Amino acid sequence: MVEIMDYQTLPKLVRRVLKITANGNASLPSRRQMTSKLFALVALVPGIASVVMAIALHQTSGLAFIISAIFFCGISLLLFGRKRLLEFDSATQQVYLSTSLWHFFQKRSAIAPFSALTCELTSLGTKGPYQITIAEQNYVFDDYQDAYALLAFLSSHYKFPVTENISNWPNKTPLSFDNRQTADITPLDQTETLSNKSDVYIEIWDRKSIIRLSLPFFFFTVLAGLIKYGVL
Template sequence: MEYNNLSKLVKKVLKTDQSGNTTMPSRREMTSKIFAFIMLIPGITSIVMTVTSEGGESIFFAISASFFLSISILLFGRKSRLEFNGTEKQLNLKTALWGYFQRSKIVVPFDTLSFELSSIGAQGPYQIKFVDQLYEFKQYTDAKMFISFLYTKYNTTAVETISDWPNKTPIRFAQSELYNSPQVTHDTKKANSNSHLEDEDFNSEDLVFIEIWDRKSLIKLSLPFFVFTAIAGLVKYGVL
């Protein structure tokens, strides 16, 4: 499958660099972006409180604003991307901070890399798991297109647990799926004599990307905001 045949939604995740390698944001990078946005809330709040407060309170909120906004700026510049290196035939994790401190480490070679496609409900959404990453799509077409592209270009393996859950069944791709834009659906019942899933058309206008990060991490990342709010309240009313 050619990159140009991918849907716009999949292209938002999969990018091609100057070397022709495919890259995508890791869960760590997306978590950093969410944390950066969360840090903006107490940072902006501290700026407002600095202007409206006086004396020691103003100094406290000025320091708080500098602290939270500095963290936000650093996190916005944190890059952590997965790179499918076709030359070295391995998956790498490349990290950097605003273009500096660039590092690259091997995650796994292609011959041991496997994608697992599963469904959360009878009609999705659909999750793709590999190494310690989790990507989620609303439509099955996007999920299988995502896997089909990487399977074709990097000769990886892929399994699904949709047709015969919880057993893992190898995904078989039709020629049209490997070289054109695939139009497929799933069968939530036990598979028949054919171990691959059958094809069906979907409305391309319904394609929606859901998430590529862990929902539980959002709860953990929101804790600093509530802690800061409590401290600010105690300072405001003279408790601290």
């Protein structure tokens, strides 16, 4: 089980990606989950537009928009609730693929034991970004220290091997988590400050983002109502 205080010391950008489950296990979103959230956002746009048009038009004229709103908003709701996570279980020493739909239809399937898990850190350019590959899932960070912090956290809690090919490219070298090793493989010309760094892997489906995205819905709904009843 992951210690909460230990988790809270991680950089903010790392905590956007790495989450702690109700069971106390660390989890990472899969590629399919990220894709689902993107499609959910895309479907939300015509859904909101259809709701506004259905309210603004007369009952008979707005029937098509009502059907369209139900269709697109329903798809968006389903996709937003779809979870597909890599879950690291310290009790069984295995990584699982956990899936659910709005906390229903929960299912877990074992991917690999920690001893057989492959985890690699690579640089996608001379100055980054830096890609972490775990169980065929990729997580990309602009800043090396963020990628290193995520790997150090997972390795310290779950004891699976980590390799990197930055210091002796293209050869894979075991990555040890101490200050000396960090200094050896961090690029010398990396001068970005903590305040300027940004994560390539952005969680756009968190609670605050959903609230911000819903604000236009309420605004245009009120606007459509005012137009319909002749106030504007």
